[in-house]
Amino acid sequence: MEWNHTSVAVFVLLGLSDEKELQLILFPIFLGIYLVTLLWNLGLIFLIRMDFCLHTTMYFFLCFLSFIDVCYSSSISPRMLSDFLKNEKMISFIACATQYFVAAWMALAESCLLATMAYDQYVAIGNPLQYSASMVPDLCGKMVAGAYVSGFLSSLSQTISCFQLYYCGPNVIQHFFCDLPQVISLSCSNPFIAQMTLLVVAIVVGLGSLLVILLAYGFIAISILKISSGKGRAKAFNTCASHLAAVALYYGTTLSVYLCPKSTQFMTQDKVLSMFYVIIIPILNPLIYCLRNKEIKEALKRLIKRAGFQNGFSF
DSSP, X not given: OOOTTSSOOEEEEOOSOSXXXXXXXXXXXXXXXXXXXXXXXXXXXXXXXXXXXXXXXXXHHHHHHHHHHHHHHHHHHHHHHHHHTOSSOEEEHHHHHHHHHHHHHHHHHHXXXXXXXXXXXXXXXXXXXXXXXXXXXXXXXXXXXXHHHHHHHHHHHHHHHHHTSOOOSOOEESSSSOOHHHHHTTOSSOOHHHHHHHHHHIIIIIIHHHHHHHHHHHHXXXXXXXXXXXXXXXXXXXXXXXXXXXXXXXXXXXXXXXXSXXXXXXXXXXXXXXXXXXIIHHHHHHHHHHXXXXXXXXXXXXXXXXXXXXXXXOO
């Protein structure tokens, strides 16, 4: 892939704000958010790996979701944090392409993984007696691999189609990271193929995953309504409530960003919504899945107890 034919060597990111005082205030806030994101997601992965009671299908998928959130946040947050301390927020052509590729890979893989988790919830609630036989480890591994490979290939096609365009200036990106729609708008050549690639990927992977999720929850709703006892229906709903909340947050913000009209007055709103799904959601996902989860709390207690005994303390 040859990108040296373009006359633009660097792009300039406008960032969240051009006010120096505000940037100095935002820096420690977003640094704290990023560090907590790493701590919570990596901590959740460690806990799931260490506790045998959490070696189930749901936590298997959750482990990979946390890994995606770590990579997703790390593809954008460190660069954004360093830009808060710079007067000129420049990013090289290659670095811009790399940032978008990794961010899009993780975002698209998360869409596929959320669809996979929705199917897992459907099997658990709709066919509980066949669950162990259906969701075998080999199948779960292939589903996760499929999510990652789908995200990789989709992101690669988008990145190649966008960054092989000719860029002769201007080079100012109206965003705090290299998002494809803003980059394409700077091209001096015909962006039709890049725009169609973006659209096809969004429909096939993004909306396709959402359709799978909606169908799965449609069948889940039917299965829940068939349960005679109110207590049983409540228990079944609580089983999928965390995943449903994660899906609502993720798709609610991403659809708001990419379906709203693009104009200067919507630029601030676009940045705020993008900040939410790029930075805030990765820190919220561990909370959503763990806050009311008794198994996670019990596993954490067991881990602390084991660590205490190893260090000669008693609980």
